[in-house]
Amino acid sequence: MxxxxxxxxxxxxxxxxxxxxxxxxxxxxxxxxxxxxxxxxxxxxxxxxxxxxxxDEDKNLIYNVDKEVLEIVEQIIDMASNELKEDLNPHIHVGLIDHINFAIKRLREGIEIVNPFLVETKLMYPKEYDIASKAVKMLKGKLNIEIPDAEIGFIAFHIHGGRSNASKSAALKNTKLVNMIVEYVEKKLKMDIKTDFLIYNRFVYHLVALLDRVNSGKTVVNNSLETIKKEFFFEYKIAYDISKIIQNELKKEVSQDEVGYIALHIYKLNSL
Structure with missing residues (x-):
């Protein structure tokens, strides 16, 4: 035994x-x-x-992390598992301990934590973001330390990566890609897109679904494709460029039907 x-x-x-x-x-x-x-x-x-x-690196980490940090991380994992009603991948224990311990160290040293993908993370992974928000409140209360909202996004990635059939690195890659696309559209339309606009939210939701389809080899049929090409020539050109950005990042092709739907969203953004 x-x-x-x-x-x-x-x-x-x-x-x-x-x-x-x-x-x-x-x-x-x-x-x-x-x-x-x-x-x-x-x-x-x-x-x-x-x-x-x-x-050996994991062992050194656990030996040297303060007991209160270990306890709060385990409470966060339990809370996340209960909220999601599913068991998380066991490896989240070491990953989240490492991340939160390092974040606390930087904050106590006065190092600013910046997250340029916070808005996209909130839209793309709402359940994980909500749980991460609660986690940050727990950390603030237990450790008496001010934690910026930027950390919500990073913790959300760990929670997402702990879910079955999920990947933290893939989630981060997709979020960066969505952010890259939004910045490209802003540049081409010569405008700052207000992130609290419903049209912006719908655009991001569409991109999330699109990336999921591209990654899984699926696509949609666009019966209005030829009309879109003619009536929204400018927006279609931008959408085509976006399809090449996605193709370059994911190494997978984006169909013309998908390009047409992207063009429609860009047209709506350009009409603001």
Whole structure:
């Protein structure tokens, strides 16, 4: 029977343990309750548990992070899991601990945290953004530190990446791409698009759905394509350029039908 030496209790549901020469984060409902460093865990048959293997870098991180940071991160993960009504990928534990610990260090050193993709993140991942907003409030209350809204976006990426079949890096890449497209449209239309406009929101929502279709190899049929090309020639040219930007970033082709729908949204923006 395996025996696990408790090295650090992260929360009621997570403990840092070792078995032989290997180290893990052991996850399970109530597995850390009343446990202390140095205790040996065995007979875990009645506890549904998950092991997260740790690298040397991970181990150093957990050893050196303040206990209050570990506790609040675990509370955030529990809160996110409950709000989403799904279990998150176990690897979010190390990733979020690392991110929040580094963010707090920078803030305490007076380093400004900037997030140029905040608006797009809020529109593209509303559930994760809402949970991340609550997480920031928890951090402010527990750690007595002022945290900028920029962090909401970054934490939202971690939460999204912790969901099944999701990727934090892909979410960040798509958000950057949407931001790039919006800036390109602003440049071509010679205008600053107000992010609180409903038309802007619809444009971003359309881009999110478009990127999802492109990534999955799907497309839509546009029966008005030839009319759009003739009546909205200027907007179609911009939309065509956008399709090439997407193609260059994702290495996947965007159909002319999709270009036509992008042109319609640009026409609406140009009519403001």
């Amino acid at each position: 395996s025996k696990y030496l408790v090295k650090k209790v992260l929360s009621n549901n997570a403990v840092f343990v070792s078995e032989g020469d290997k180290d893990y984060i052991l996850l399970g409902k109530g597995i850390g309750f009343s446990k202390k460093k140095g205790m040996v865990l065995e007979k875990l048959d009645n506890i549904e548990n998950t092991f997260v293997a740790l690298t």
